[in-house]
Amino acid sequence: MCSPQESGMKAVGVRMVTRSRSRGPVAGPRGVGEDAVRLRMGEAAAEGRKSCSPVKHPQKTQRLKVAYEAPGGEKGEGTEPLVAPGWEPPDWRKQLENIRAMRSGRDAPVDQLGAEHCYDPSAPPKVRRYQVLLSLMLSSQTKDQVTAGAMQRLRAHGLTVDSILQMDDSTLGTLIYPVGFWRSKVKYIKQTSAILQQRYGGDIPASVPELVALPGVGPKMAHLAMAVAWGTVSGIAVDTHVHRIAGRLKWTKKATKSPEKTRTALEEWLPRELWSEINGLLVGFGQQTCLPVRPRCQACLNRALCPAAQGL
Secondary structure (H helix, E strand, O other): OOOOHHHHHHHHHHHOOOOOOHOOOOOOOOOHHHHHHHHHHHHHHHHHHHHHHOOOOOOOOOOOOOOOOOOOOOOOOOOOOOOOOOOOOOHHHHHHHHHHHOOOOOOOOOHHOOOHHHHOOOOOHHHHHHHHHHHHHHHOOOOOHHHHHHHHHHOOOOOOOOHHHOOOOHHHHHHHHHOOHHHHHHHHHHHHHHHHHHHOOOOOOOHHHHHHOOOOOHHHHHHHHHHHHHHHOOOOOOOOOHHHHHHOOOOOOOOOOOHHHHHHHHHHOOHHHHHHHHHHHHHHHHHHHHOOOOOHHHHHOOOOOOOOOOOO
């Protein structure tokens, strides 16, 4: 074998010859320079054959390693299958299809008495948006039928920012009773209405952060207000029904303890084009079939696919 020094020298010698040839014939009698170059090259080649005969190694096919390929090469040699990014429940598409089928009648209370049905359609846009927000504030911890009744009484007295601010607390409390936590809601409605008049000209803000900053307005109300009042899908509106059903169907990667945690978990995998549909769909399903207590699993199309229904 050639030593590194010898190999390097030979390489230098060849380069030197190449450079000399590129400049033209060597000075001297005609043809002498060319003969000398050929002689030197022949001697160098002969010396190379004597001093370092090349050792032939069998050529080995090299396998190109792809960036995402696990070490080990072929299947069965320690490789792991590629994992699709993200996580999603295994049966969610079929479960959703079944829920749509069970909700095809659209005859649950939320379908007739939800926030999108409680405002005055003949009122100016700014007033309609204000009424949507107020109906959502009243709906917390309250059945849709009770919220709709309170909204009817308020509208009969002229439901605008100015009319609410001119109304005394006692009258307002009488009109919204018996919604849940009605005393606290009287205070929140007055405070929020004053902020809307001072900062937004009697309109409601058009962003979730500004909405949740209002007294008595939570994330679920904010996302629904964006959808109903502004026509913008800003996130999934998760109330107790959506929270409960998502937990029973295992639609979250791990158990969640609050509606807001459930919202975050759902938004991580549920396609965005379904965000506007999922609230009304699951709320009505929770009102009619997947009840908080004694759910009607026998009548549910998802009984075989629902982890919570197994063993019933």
